[in-house]
Amino acid sequence: MAYDEEEAEGVWIYCEQEKGELHPVSYELLNKGRELADDLDTDLTALFLTPDGDNAQELIYRGADHVYLLEHDSFNHPNENPFRENIVKLVEEDKPEIFLMGATHFGRSLAPRVAAALETGLTADCTGLKIDEEEFVQIRPAFTGNILAHISTDRCPKMSTVRYKEFEEFERDTSRNGEIVKKEPIDSPKGDVAILEEIIEEEVNIQEAEIVVSAGRGLKDPQDFEMIEKLCSEVGGTVGSSRPLVDEGWISRNHQVGYSGNRVKPNLYIACGISGAPQHLAGMKDSEIIIAINTDPSAPIFDHADYGIVGDLYEVVPELIKQLRKE
Amino acid sequence: MPSLTDKLEAKKADIEKWGLDDLLDIGDEEHFGLSGSPTGVVNIEVPEEKGRESKIFEGPNSVKKLIGEIKSDIGGI
Numbered sequence: 001m002a003y004d005e006e007e008a009e010g011v012w013i014y015c016e017q018e019k020g021e022l023h024p025v026s027y028e029l030l031n032k033g034r035e036l037a038d039d040l041d042t043d044l045t046a047l048f049l050t051p052d053g054d055n056a057q058e059l060i061y062r063g064a065d066h067v068y069l070l071e072h073d074s075f076n077h078p079n080e081n082p083f084r085e086n087i088v089k090l091v092e093e094d095k096p097e098i099f100l101m102g103a104t105h106f107g108r109s110l111a112p113r114v115a116a117a118l119e120t121g122l123t124a125d126c127t128g129l130k131i132d133e134e135e136f137v138q139i140r141p142a143f144t145g146n147i148l149a150h151i152s153t154d155r156c157p158k159m160s161t162v163r164y165k166e167f168e169e170f171e172r173d174t175s176r177n178g179e180i181v182k183k184e185p186i187d188s189p190k191g192d193v194a195i196l197e198e199i200i201e202e203e204v205n206i207q208e209a210e211i212v213v214s215a216g217r218g219l220k221d222p223q224d225f226e227m228i229e230k231l232c233s234e235v236g237g238t239v240g241s242s243r244p245l246v247d248e249g250w251i252s253r254n255h256q257v258g259y260s261g262n263r264v265k266p267n268l269y270i271a272c273g274i275s276g277a278p279q280h281l282a283g284m285k286d287s288e289i290i291i292a293i294n295t296d297p298s299a300p301i302f303d304h305a306d307y308g309i310v311g312d313l314y315e316v317v318p319e320l321i322k323q324l325r326k327e
Numbered sequence: 328m329p330s331l332t333d334k335l336e337a338k339k340a341d342i343e344k345w346g347l348d349d350l351l352d353i354g355d356e357e358h359f360g361l362s363g364s365p366t367g368v369v370n371i372e373v374p375e376e377k378g379r380e381s382k383i384f385e386g387p388n389s390v391k392k393l394i395g396e397i398k399s400d401i402g403g404i
Contacts, residue, residue, distance in 0.1 A: 002365070121365030137369070150370035235404055247328070268404065285376065289401070291393070302383055304376075307393055310385040319390040324404065327394070 001092070002120040008097035008156035011037040012045045014087070014110075015059055016102055018078075022055050024169065025102030029162060030063035031170035032129055033100055037065075039131040040097070047090065049083055049185070051076040060178035063170040067178065072185040078106050079193045084113045086185050091118060096157050098136055100129070103161040111161050121153040123160045144259050145282035163263065165207055204238065204254035211237030211268045212287070214257055215245060216280070218273015218294065218313045222250035227317050228272060234324050240264065242280050258283035273313040276301030293317065 013033045015026040030046065037044040046064035048056055053069045060067060068090060074082040091099065091114070099114075101107045103125050115122035127148070128139035135152060138160050142149040153159070206212060213232040215225065225239065232239050240257040241250070257264055259282040269287035274280060276292070276299055284290070285304050292305035293316045302308045309316050329337070347356065357363060384392045397404055 119365075123366055138366075141374070142368075142371070145374070148372045148374050149368045150372070151366050152369045153366050155365050244328075290379065291397075297383070297385065302381055304379060305381055305383075306379050307397060308381060308383040309389045309393055310383060311389060316390060320394075323390050323394055327403065 002118050002155040002157070003095055005097065005156055008095050010042050010045055010094070010096040010098075011040065012047060012091075012094075012096040012099045012157070013064075014047045014099070014101040014107070016104055016106060017048070017050050017055065018106075020052070020054075022058065023102060023104055023164075025104060025107075025162070025164040026059070027062050027169035028164070028167040029100050029102060030059065032162065032167045033098075034063040034170060036098060036129060036131055036136070040134070042097070045094075045096065047087060049075045049086060053180075053182075056180045058172075060176055060180070061172050061174050063176070065178045067180045068183050069180055070183050070185040072187075074185075077195045078109075079195065080106075080110045080113050081192055082185075083110055084117060087114050088117045089186060090183065091157055099157040099159045101159070101161050103163045107161055111159060115159050118157065118159075120155050120157055120159060123151045123153070126160045126162050127166055129160060129162070141282065144278040145285075146278070165265075202252060202254065204252070206238050206240055206255060206257070206262050207264055209238035209264065209266050211235050211270075212240045212257065212264055212266045212284070213237045213270045213272065214240030214242065214274060214284070215272045215313075216242035216274030217244050219245060219250075220314075222248075224314075225251060227314075231270070231272075231317050231321050234321050235268070235270070237266075237268070237270070240269075240284075242274050242277075271301055271305070272317055274301055275299040276304060293320075 011033045013029040016023040033044045043065040044063060045066040045068060046059040047068050048059060049070045051073050053071050056067045056069050070086055101111045111122055123138040123140060126138045126140045130137050136158050138151045139148055213228055215228045228239055239255055241255045243256055243258050245251055246253050246256045256262060259279040261283055263283045265286045267288045269284050269290045271292045273294060275294060281304055290305040292301040292308040293313050294301055295312050297310045382396055
């Protein structure tokens, strides 16, 4: 159950680890969590549920005052139930005021389960978190990024998720001191979910790409992604897509740029045959430089582009590849 | 994407509607909607968008012009 602010104390973050590697969003949460804890004059605690706790000390070097370490084999698989059960128990015992998680695939699935079990609120995909006159303020885009909403939660723990790469990482400091507290995990009832097989997805790190070349509805055939890929390899980029092509099954969702896909901030974004629907713009308008190619001179993408060519991508893209090769 | 027939079909579809009265077995009025939400919007701001020059090229040689412009602005792609 949720509890009142008067009985709540401390900032918690959940540290995600997959196959022995800490997800770097954890370092970003530690950095932001450190800032919030300092502003509230309280401690920062990292929750670490893992089959092996080798990385616990690293969390202290990265800003935590305490690490609650729960070691159990069930944390080897991304089955939310044992995580939820253990986290809820710890929260109810300790009553933190603020609890942050990364908006990773797993975090997005785990955080609402924890929030629902605790009957508290959850603010997803925050782009800013701050303490304003002792109040915890969560800032997130609303109405496809046209406004930023400042959100407060009326009970504790106040839970938020934060997308990867939204905040800076905490700089590693091996002189930091903290305590690692081993906690006894609850043995979850076996057999609720069985992992039969793990299928490795094609790895696309579009959020980390420095250059993204995206195609939209101007593309007429899935085969034509080859042309986009050619331009992509010419500039050393990663292929992106607007949502309709993903919905058509022409390319995997990992490539989708937009409000419901990946939000990207590359140094260069080339939009080919993308009109610039608000949902797409929300995913790429913070790119450093934007080049748009579209047949329609009144397409909204041109208002958000640094450079643009009005023309058919089937003529412009091959010409662009040719000219770049000449350079 | 929905087809025209899907859209026409949707117009005629019988949609069952639930109101508060149908949900009272779960919780009272305070449990739902704005009053039932643990989170609330306390303020809104309009994000500042990066001003872009939008240098748009059209017609023959537009690719050449574009590359030339980018070169002179930032030294190339």
